Amino acid sequence: MTTPQNAILDGQDSRFFYFLEYQLLGSTSEQQIIKTLKSIGHAQGVYQLVAFGPDLAQRLLPETEALAFAPMKTLAGPDYQMPDTQSDLFFWLHGANNSDLYDQVLTIQNSMSGLAKLTQDQAGFTYHDNKDLIGFEDGTANPKEDARIPVALIQDDAANKDGAIVFAQKWRHKLEQFLSLPVAAQEKIVGRTKVENIELEGNDMPDDSHVSRTDVKLDGEAMKIYRRSAPYGNATEKGLMFLCFACSQKRIQIQLERMVGCTGDGLSDHLMKYSDAVSGSYFYAPSQTQLDKLLG
Numbered sequence: 001m002t003t004p005q006n007a008i009l010d011g012q013d014s015r016f017f018y019f020l021e022y023q024l025l026g027s028t029s030e031q032q033i034i035k036t037l038k039s040i041g042h043a044q045g046v047y048q049l050v051a052f053g054p055d056l057a058q059r060l061l062p063e064t065e066a067l068a069f070a071p072m073k074t075l076a077g078p079d080y081q082m083p084d085t086q087s088d089l090f091f092w093l094h095g096a097n098n099s100d101l102y103d104q105v106l107t108i109q110n111s112m113s114g115l116a117k118l119t120q121d122q123a124g125f126t127y128h129d130n131k132d133l134i135g136f137e138d139g140t141a142n143p144k145e146d147a148r149i150p151v152a153l154i155q156d157d158a159a160n161k162d163g164a165i166v167f168a169q170k171w172r173h174k175l176e177q178f179l180s181l182p183v184a185a186q187e188k189i190v191g192r193t194k195v196e197n198i199e200l201e202g203n204d205m206p207d208d209s210h211v212s213r214t215d216v217k218l219d220g221e222a223m224k225i226y227r228r229s230a231p232y233g234n235a236t237e238k239g240l241m242f243l244c245f246a247c248s249q250k251r252i253q254i255q256l257e258r259m260v261g262c263t264g265d266g267l268s269d270h271l272m273k274y275s276d277a278v279s280g281s282y283f284y285a286p287s288q289t290q291l292d293k294l295l296g
């Protein structure tokens with residue numbers, strides 16, 4: 001019997017989020033990482049996900065080789081691109097109490113600082129009723145309840161069961177430009193109505209809308225993923241910490257390629273005209289069972 005890390009599916013009432021990524025220093029050993037992760041532990045009232053980049057996953061959990069899971073590579077289409085900022089370790093924290101969350105962020109940073117360089121350090125938050133800063137609700141088409149399990153978690157590989165492929169990507173919005181468009185034009189870009197949150201249909205749905213580029217089937221199989229993104233921002237910088245979980249890397253990768261416009265169909269995601277991808281890393285989140293075994 002295995003269980004996933006509970007941060008993936010639970011804590012739906014969390015309103016505060018934190019994203020930390022680390023690049024290991026060259027000399028850091030597996031033993032040091034394991035000892036450090038043990039010492040970090042878990043904080044009361046905070047959901048905490050720990051995930052490893054492909055190289056570190058292989059070093060710590062050789063059974064992940066079967067997942068054929070690769071680091072992020074820069075993607076480039078005619079108009080848009082997504083950078084590769086692949087890092088080694090990812091911590092995603094969320095909860096209802098920002099003080100508890102922040103205490104744990106400091107614990108992690110204090111423990112990691114001698115072993116690794118901090119490459120992503122970003123808080124996120126729930127904006128109104130789960131809206132992105134562009135004013136559209138995010139997460140509507142996510143699978144619900146138990147339907148999330150076969151989408152978000154590996155089920156067909158006994159050694160990695162209930163683990164997940166994770167993709168984390170920071171986006172910076174050109175918010176004023178987007179919001180200065182008429183609402184009908186914004187809706188054509190997203191592929192849903194803004195207030196009623198209804199998917200556009202038939203001729204109303206452009207081929208280059210965000211929904212058209214991400215709602216995709218490959219060899220008859222729907223490439224569904226489970227998203228848990230969070231907006232971030234200050235007075236001048238506004239964006240989205242995109243985060244998703246999937247049972248296979250190809251489900252995520254095909255969506256990224258279709259967004260950027262490198263799938264050979266001459267189309268890209270119109271949303272990318274108004275938001276820049278500024279980071280991108282793949283990770284493997286072991287099941288809680290696998291993680292407990294690793295940490296002894």
Ligand code: HEM
Nearest residue numbers: 132136137138139140141171211214215240242255256275
């Ligand atoms: C600036 C970045 C992004 C913004 C603002 C954004 C926003 C949205 C919004 C508002 C929706 C419609 C509501 C919903 O179903 O959640 C949506 C749908 C979706 N997005 Fe994104 N998104 C972003 C990036 C991405 C990325 C990088 C991916 C893929 C790796 C992605 C995958 C999806 C999927 C799969 C859907 C549902 C499509 C369907 O209807 O089946 N999004 N997104």
